[in-house]
Amino acid sequence: MGDTDAQDLKGGHAPALKVGGMRVVQKAPREDKSESPVKPTDEEIEEFGEDKKEKNADIVVSGAKMGVEEAFPKAAIQAFHEKPVPTHQMGASNKPKIIQQPCKK
Incomplete structure (x- = not known):
């Protein structure tokens, strides 16, 4: 069986x-x-703590904190x-x- 399988293969x-x-x-x-994200067990939460999502809504412009909408207004972006x-x-x-072209003779 192994010999016939090997002969039938092309490349x-x-x-x-x-x-x-x-x-x-x-x-x-x-x-x-597609695997669902694995949730940490209670022991892992106690040992490492919970994961917190960081908020990146504030942007520092010229040393002052601003929201994204204040730093980049829609009208300015649309005009750009x-x-x-x-x-x-x-x-x-x-x-x-x-259009100057030669005459037919």
């Missing part, structure tokens, strides 16, 4: 499956390994991201454009 893989002269892809579906609008429109030229 370490089983040969391609053909149906009607065309190769058919057979990929195994991916397994989701918008494309500048032209102040005046260029007038259309009434002159015909002359």
